[in-house]
Amino acid sequence: xxxxxxxxxxxxxxxxxxxxxxxxxxxxxxxxxxxxxxxxxxxxxxxxxxxxxxxxxxxxxxxxxxxxxxxxxxxxxxxxxxxxxxxxxxxxxxxxxxxxxxxxxxxxxxxxxxxxxxxxxxxxxxxxxxxxxxxxxxxxxxxxxxxxxxxxxxxxxxxxxx
Amino acid sequence: xxxxxxxxxxxxxxxxxxxxxxxxxxxxxxxxxxxxxxxxxxxxxxxxxxxxxxxxxxxxxxxxxxxxxxxxxxxxxxxxxxxxxxxxxxxxxxxxxxxxxxxxxxxxxxxxxxxxxxxxxxxxxxxxxxxxxxxxxxxxxxxxxxxxxxxxxxxxxxxxxxxxxxxxxxxxxxxxxxxxxxxxxxxxxxxxxxxxxxxxxxxxxxxxxxxxxxxxxxxxxxxxxxxxxxxxxxxxxxxxxxxxxxxxxxxxxxxxxxxxxxxxxxxxxxxxxxxxxxxxxxxxxxxxxxxxxxxxxxxxxxxxxxxxxxxxxxxxxxxxxxxxxxxxxxxxxxxxxxxxxxxxxxxxxxxxxxxxxxxxxxxxxxxxxxxxxxxxxxxxxxxxxxxxxxxxxxxxxxxxxxxxxxxxxxxxxx
Numbered sequence: 282x283x284x285x286x287x288x289x290x291x292x293x294x295x296x297x298x299x300x301x302x303x304x305x306x307x308x309x310x311x312x313x314x315x316x317x318x319x320x321x322x323x324x325x326x327x328x329x330x331x332x333x334x335x336x337x338x339x340x341x342x343x344x345x346x347x348x349x350x351x352x353x354x355x356x357x358x359x360x361x362x363x364x365x366x367x368x369x370x371x372x373x374x375x376x377x378x379x380x381x382x383x384x385x386x387x388x389x390x391x392x393x394x395x396x397x398x399x400x401x402x403x404x405x406x407x408x409x410x411x412x413x414x415x416x417x418x419x420x421x422x423x424x425x426x427x428x429x430x431x432x433x434x435x436x437x438x439x440x441x442x443x
Numbered sequence: 444x445x446x447x448x449x450x451x452x453x454x455x456x457x458x459x460x461x462x463x464x465x466x467x468x469x470x471x472x473x474x475x476x477x478x479x480x481x482x483x484x485x486x487x488x489x490x491x492x493x494x495x496x497x498x499x500x501x502x503x504x505x506x507x508x509x510x511x512x513x514x515x516x517x518x519x520x521x522x523x524x525x526x527x528x529x530x531x532x533x534x535x536x537x538x539x540x541x542x543x544x545x546x547x548x549x550x551x552x553x554x555x556x557x558x559x560x561x562x563x564x565x566x567x568x569x570x571x572x573x574x575x576x577x578x579x580x581x582x583x584x585x586x587x588x589x590x591x592x593x594x595x596x597x598x599x600x601x602x603x604x605x606x607x608x609x610x611x612x613x614x615x616x617x618x619x620x621x622x623x624x625x626x627x628x629x630x631x632x633x634x635x636x637x638x639x640x641x642x643x644x645x646x647x648x649x650x651x652x653x654x655x656x657x658x659x660x661x662x663x664x665x666x667x668x669x670x671x672x673x674x675x676x677x678x679x680x681x682x683x684x685x686x687x688x689x690x691x692x693x694x695x696x697x698x699x700x701x702x703x704x705x706x707x708x709x710x711x712x713x714x715x716x717x718x719x720x721x722x723x724x725x726x727x728x729x730x731x732x733x734x735x736x737x738x739x740x741x742x743x744x745x746x747x748x749x750x751x752x753x754x755x756x757x758x759x760x761x762x763x764x765x766x767x768x769x770x771x772x773x774x775x776x777x778x779x780x781x782x783x784x785x786x787x788x789x790x791x792x793x794x795x796x797x798x799x800x801x802x803x804x805x806x807x808x809x810x811x812x813x814x815x816x817x818x819x820x821x822x823x824x825x826x827x828x829x830x831x832x833x834x835x836x837x838x839x840x841x842x843x844x845x846x847x848x849x850x851x852x853x854x855x856x857x
Contacts, residue, residue, distance in 0.1 A: 290628075290629050290630075290715065290717075292819075292821040292824075294801070294819070294821040294822065294823055294824040295821060295822055295823070298801070298823055299800055299801035299802050299823075299824060300801060300802065300803060300806065300826075302480060302509075302802055303510065303515075303517040303518060303521060303802065303803060304517065316822055316823050316828045317822075335630060336628075336629055336630040336663065339629050339630065339663065340565065340660075340819065340821060341564075341565050342481060342563060342564050342565040342567075342579040342580060342581050343480075343481065343581070344481070344485070344581035344582045344583055362630065364629075364630070364634070364663060365634030365663070365665055366565055366578075366579050366580070366581070366634075366665075369580065369581065369584055370581035370583070370584065373581060373583040373584050373587075374583060417467070417597075419467050419595065428583065429583045429584065429586065429587050430489055430492070430493075430583055430586065433493055433495075433586070433587060433590055433591075434492070434493055437493055437494075437495065437590075
């Protein structure tokens with residue numbers, strides 16, 4: 282699906298404004314990225330991608346930043362690099378955060394397809410294939426389970442049944 | 444094998460004699476700190492879904508700071524959930540409206556050199572000033588800690604920031620950090636451990652060291668560390684000094700050397716803490732509001748800096764002060780520091796994160812130009828997206844308030 286291209290150092294205050302933090306995720310998501318991409322929250326489609334430069338998600342620990350993107354149907358985040366805390370938060374919510382050093386080759390609106398098996402992003406608009414770094418092995422099971430909460434749920438269930 | 448302070452702290456928590464940067468380890472958590480925003484209201488429903496209990500309530504500390512003072516139905520509900528949950532979960536370490544979590548935590552003796560701790564807030568590296576490995580996590584990751592008492596970690600490399608000399612009068616830890624963030628960028632810390640070293644760091648009082656480690660978040664490090672010494676021991680009132688430090692010549696990813704004596708006061712222009720230049724570059728900027736607040740800008744040491752500049756002067760713009768903790772506020776009151784600020788025309792806000800977090804009660808209006816001793820000036824963080832925030836030390840914020848334009852505090856301290 283379609284790429285929404287953003288720049289470097291996109292911070293969590295820009296992703297989800299602080300004044301909305303007191304509300305639930307539905308209301309927070311309505312303001313997602315509004316100061317840099319006013320039409321994003323209302324027109325992002327299910328399965329779309331965020332494509333960003335360096336240090337995506339820097340700033341706060343607020344998990345609602347990846348949470349709002351996931352809520353709006355974003356399929357995966359592709360960036361040259363992620364802020365470490367945001368990266369952990371995204372994977373903990375089961376939202377794929379993929380490091381792609383060539384992310385800047387992707388243009389706004391390009392149609393993308395992910396190939397997890399080969400760790401590559403197909404840009405169907407330009408015909409390019411861009412490799413991404415696989416999600417670290419020790420986190421893959423958690424991401425496959427849909428995030429840390431369902432992963433813990435599974436682990437605790439196993440413990441009680443065994 | 445020569446080890447860095449970061450490696451020693453992580454190895455201890457992982458139950459190992461040594462660890463290698465880059466390897467994935469599981470660490471036992473000695474302390475988990477949460478505040479009202481990312482804490483109880485987020486973890487309670489998840490704990491209930493799992494039918495799980497907190498692994499060790501004595502290792503959990505809850506502090507209300509983001510939504511206090513409460514100002515509407517939502518904030519009242521968030522604080523009520525925190526108060527109810529600590530009772531239900533048997534959390535004895537609860538500090539309600541006592542100040543900002545990063546300041547209250549060490550002030551109440553919860554941190555010790557050698558500890559491994561997580562905090563539900565990005566400024567949790569503040570704890571590293573006490574030679575503890577402390578870093579920020581989100582609510583779901585906190586849930587994992589609360590249920591298991593453990594967390595995974597990629598053993599960090601260490602980036603050494605070494606300052607010789609001594610900061611000049613009117614120059615502070617905030618200037619050191621704004622300088623480093625400007626020099627290395629918001630991802631300069633590469634999510635590794637940043638260790639602050641050298642004679643200039645050793646000479647800093649504890650709360651100034653906290654400011655360094657706190658803003659390691661803006662530098663993009665996972666944690667900021669300072670080895671323990673007499674200053675640590677005295678601040679925490681420890682019976683003995685527990686020496687936690689890097690081995691001499693332990694390999695580091697980078698070793699940057701600076702002379703602190705050369706450093707001028709720094710200002711970060713909107714909308715990034717990396718947008719930094721010397722204060723003299725901003726002489727023509729005329730803010731309409733000066734703000735002294737936040738964990739990184741309104742501790743007792745910070746209030747003292749502001750009062751040194753403002754003694755016998757009047758602010759020529761609105762000056763708002765939100766002390767970082769109740770204890771610091773009382774100490775500042777007793778020693779006369781608050782009186783100086785009051786006489787200069789300061790208005791005092793309630794204890795808590797205040798305008799810095801931008802979470803409600805007080806926020807910046809449209810087109811306000813502010814100078815602030817806080818940590819971040821991202822677009823819209825402290826209020827309207829059209830507001831412009833310049834970051835600076837408490838000295839520089841106070842000097843600016845007195846001068847009516849951005850002003851080098853050294854001019855007023857002579």
